Amino acid sequence: MLGLIGKRLLQLVFLLFGISFLVFMSMHLAPGDPATIIGGPTATESDLDAIRAELGLNNPILVQYLDYIRGVVQGDLGYSFQNNQSVSESIATRFPQTLNLAIASMVVAVLIGVPAGIISAIKQNSWFDVSSTTIALAGISIPNFWLGAMLILIFSVELQWLPVGGLNAPFWTIEGMKQLILPAITLGTASAAMIARMSRSAMLEVIRADYIRTARAKGVRKNVVVWVHALRNAMIPVITVIGLNFGFLLGGTIITEQVFAINGVGRLMIDAIAARDFPVVQGTVLLVATLFVIVNLLVDIIYAFIDPRISYD
Known part of the structure; x- marks a missing residue:
């Protein structure tokens, strides 16, 4: 290791x-x-x-x-x-907002994508499977800027339930959580769709394996087989998708930050490119590249904990 x-x-x-x-x-x-x-x-x-x-x-x-x-x-x-x-000071000031948005978006993606994919695999070809697959395709296809604008129009302008934009309050406060909801949903939708599709494919492959049929033949309850034996092995490719998406989210919040007026690293990069501010552009790109490599390294380490058969020695 x-x-x-x-x-x-x-x-x-x-x-x-x-x-x-x-x-x-x-x-x-x-x-x-x-x-x-x-x-x-x-x-x-x-x-x-x-x-x-x-x-x-x-x-x-x-x-x-x-x-x-x-x-x-x-x-x-x-x-x-x-x-x-x-x-360094500019990035340090802006990065916490981008990090909070990326983490919140990934939480949304995982909470929606993993259960939806697993249930779709268990109930293959059912109405839930067809519906979740259709919604996943729509989630991948819908542009972030359009979805963000629609969410603002519905929940901020019409219903006035949530703030229009900005991440001015600390994320652990009620106001901060409210400010994170719409941007996190906007940014996490496409990731949730990809995670759901990967979870479904991985679970379908695992539940057809011989050891799963053997466990069922021995009388092990279906829920135990699915959520204990099958899920752990099915999570390997899912974790890969989660790690890659989280890396992309750290560097791909530019459009969402523009739509919701969030002063994060993505918006800093866009402003710097427009102003030909070379040092800021180079600093933000180096930060994103470093984080992407670190996230992928953490994913490889998690592999070894989930599946002891994986060894890097």
Whole structure:
């Protein structure tokens, strides 16, 4: 297990170097000039030259990249071009909102997806199975921005049950939970649909296995066979989907944060891209990539606890 963790952490280092290089080059080679955006429409050419010199934009691009990497290795992600605020501080301020939204969305997805998939497998070809499969397809197909807008229209504007947007209150308070409900449902719907489909497929495969038929022939109750013996083995591929979806949720909350006016990392990234704020874009991308690798490492570790036959030694 320690060998796996060490190997993944080493892979993470090379992955982050590759991602940082691609993001750095794509941002610097794309059309547009950060100095023009920072200086505004009234800036003269001498003003723009002074801004470029101050930000180091006149240096060769490889020199700029090496300077950036030198800072990252020392724990310095740089400073925003827009407000001269530390990128680390900006991310630390915004990340808790994104994390709370991703966790709440995954809770919604798991609570809906896993039971729906298991019951569909147990009651294959029943009305519940057909209904849940149809709803799952709809959940995957519906765009987040449309679903979010409809939920706001129904529950916030018409019924006035829940707030329109924002995550201003602590998530453990009643008001904070109310603010999380609509964004979590919006973001968790597609994940719930994928988890439900995977849970159904995995459970169908497991309940047809020989050892399940043997347990039933020995007189073990059906509920015990399903929820104790079959479920544990069926969860391996389901956990894979949950881990991948959680990784995507940490970096894919951009649209939902825009719809619900949540000041998270996704919204920070969009604003930084629009303003050509290179350090902020690079810092947020590195954060998302790091979290994605860590989540997948945790999924591999969970495998070994669920199925003792899996060994990484």
